[in-house]
Amino acid sequence: MTVHFTADLHLAHPKLAALRGFDTVAAHDAAIMVALHRLDPDTDTLWVLGDICSGGVASMNSALEQLAPLRVPLHLVTGNHDPVNPMYRNAQRHFAAYTRVFASVQQMARTKVGEHGVVLSHFPYRSTPDRYGRDQFDQYQLPDLGMWLIHGHTHAAQRRSGKRSICVSLEAWSLRPASEPDLIAEMTKR
Numbered sequence: 001m002t003v004h005f006t007a008d009l010h011l012a013h014p015k016l017a018a019l020r021g022f023d024t025v026a027a028h029d030a031a032i033m034v035a036l037h038r039l040d041p042d043t044d045t046l047w048v049l050g051d052i053c054s055g056g057v058a059s060m061n062s063a064l065e066q067l068a069p070l071r072v073p074l075h076l077v078t079g080n081h082d083p084v085n086p087m088y089r090n091a092q093r094h095f096a097a098y099t100r101v102f103a104s105v106q107q108m109a110r111t112k113v114g115e116h117g118v119v120l121s122h123f124p125y126r127s128t129p130d131r132y133g134r135d136q137f138d139q140y141q142l143p144d145l146g147m148w149l150i151h152g153h154t155h156a157a158q159r160r161s162g163k164r165s166i167c168v169s170l171e172a173w174s175l176r177p178a179s180e181p182d183l184i185a186e187m188t189k190r
Contacts, residue, residue, distance in 0.1 A: 003111070004039060004177035005047045007079070007122065007152020008169040012062035013054035020175070033066055035176040041071035046177060047109075048102075049152040049168060050079020050122030057083060060094065068101050076102040077109055079122035079152060080137060087140060108142065114184040118148040124161050125149055148187065159186055 009032055010016035017028030039046060053063035060083050067074065076098060078085035084094040086107055098105045109120040119142060126141040142149065149165040159172045166186050168178045178186075 007049035
């Protein structure tokens with residue numbers, strides 16, 4: 001069994017499609033989905049660490065519709081563009097739609113990557129410089145208490161965002177999910 005991690009899909013998001021060099025949202029979304037369809041439903045699991053869409057309900061519905069045919073088990077840690085994130089009033093209205101696609105939906109999670117206990121969050125650690133950091137996200141960012149953190153949000157091309165944190169935004173992994181072996185290799189770099 002191989003676990004994969006990704007973040008910041010931003011399906012149905014015109015601005016991100018253009019920033020990533022695509023002429024159309026359809027071309028962007030197709031490229032993102034090709035990488036996800038390569039995952040093997042018999043041996044793989046995918047954690048999406050937030051921002052499946054651009055934030056609106058229409059974008060959310062489009063993203064969920066595109067993700068629904070994936071046969072690989074999916075888990076979601078919500079991001080600031082996901083209407084189901086508890087930072088939004090009435091987020092619970094969207095929970096049923098998300099759970100039709102994702103096996104679990106949560107604000108943060110813990111798991112293991114190799115022998116390392118890790119925390120999963122959409123946001124980098126509170127102390128990490130972030131060009132998209134805003135005061136409104138402060139209460140949702142975790143403090144660095146020494147565990148490895150796997151996160152998204154920054155859209156950084158750099159995989160390492162700190163001594164014990166790794167960004168799995170699509171920009172850091174050539175628009176594909178990072179596998180558990182990829183992350184173990186990154187964790188063992190000095």
